[in-house]
Amino acid sequence: MPTLKVVELYPSPWSERLRWVLDWKGARYERTAYQPIAGEEEHRRTTGLSTAPVLFADGAVIGDSNAAVDWLEDAIPAPPLLPSDAHRRATVRAWEIAAAETMAPAARLVAIGKWKALDLQPIANHFATKYGWSPDVEARADALLRRFVSDLARALDRSPYLVGDGFTRADLTVASMLSTVVGIPGDDLFELDAGMRPLFGLPLGDEPALGTLRPWRDAIYRRHRGRRVQPAG
Numbered sequence: 433m434p435t436l437k438v439v440e441l442y443p444s445p446w447s448e449r450l451r452w453v454l455d456w457k458g459a460r461y462e463r464t465a466y467q468p469i470a471g472e473e474e475h476r477r478t479t480g481l482s483t484a485p486v487l488f489a490d491g492a493v494i495g496d497s498n499a500a501v502d503w504l505e506d507a508i509p510a511p512p513l514l515p516s517d518a519h520r521r522a523t524v525r526a527w528e529i530a531a532a533e534t535m536a537p538a539a540r541l542v543a544i545g546k547w548k549a550l551d552l553q554p555i556a557n558h559f560a561t562k563y564g565w566s567p568d569v570e571a572r573a574d575a576l577l578r579r580f581v582s583d584l585a586r587a588l589d590r591s592p593y594l595v596g597d598g599f600t601r602a603d604l605t606v607a608s609m610l611s612t613v614v615g616i617p618g619d620d621l622f623e624l625d626a627g628m629r630p631l632f633g634l635p636l637g638d639e640p641a642l643g644t645l646r647p648w649r650d651a652i653y654r655r656h657r658g659r660r661v662q663p664a665g
């Protein structure tokens with residue numbers, strides 16, 4: 433196995449998704465912190481990417497969380513996180529793309545509006561520029577997000593797993609990305625400075641109709657995270 437290194441933004445759901453896959457596969461890996469704003473230019477020069485996480489194998493850039501989790505599934509097939517059945521596998525990928533490429537970015541746009549209202553600078557303006565925030569963009573993201581999480585909350589009533597009858601990357605990815613809507617898991621599951629916690633989650637996450645989201649996410653963490661999440665030592 434090559435030497436693996438992750439450049440991470442510790443509390444970010446995309447970094448958490450990649451760490452979870454690495455931990456589930458029993459991989460050993462080094463961790464380095466990505467510094468938003470100050471470290472961005474250097475990060476882009478060395479990785480070709482402007483976001484975290486980035487996975488390196490023997491110094492070579494594997495990619496962002498999407499590329500990295502696929503690379504890990506090929507490099508370390510057992511225990512599997514993707515079903516072998518083609519239809520189920522495509523369904524896992526559809527959930528992943530919906531959560532990582534639409535739900536969480538939409539929730540981030542709504543959060544940026546909240547940070548701007550609170551004047552949490554320089555992070556609010558940095559993220560607003562980088563992710564194309566405007567009041568109209570936020571309103572469209574909010575409407576799409578509400579429709580998606582409402583269906584998700586209802587789907588979770590039926591089964592503890594999103595695809596088939598076992599844990600897959602769909603559960604892992606949706607559970608990671610839900611921190612943008614219902615907040616980071618509690619301190620028993622995910623260590624985080626109390627001051628950082630209000631940056632995650634939206635008032636939407638506390639609406640009664642979405643009441644299944646947090647308990648489902650926490651149960652998936654308890655059953656399948658395998659460890660308490662902690663910053664690099």
Ligand SMILES: N[C@@H](CCC(=O)N[C@@H](CS)C(=O)NCC(=O)O)C(=O)O
Pocket residue numbers: 441444446467468469472482483484485496497498532562
């Ligand atoms: N497609 C990427 C998305 C990752 C992403 O959006 N990362 C954000 C998390 S907020 C980031 O690094 N933001 C820091 C910044 O923009 O400076 C992936 O799957 O890894």
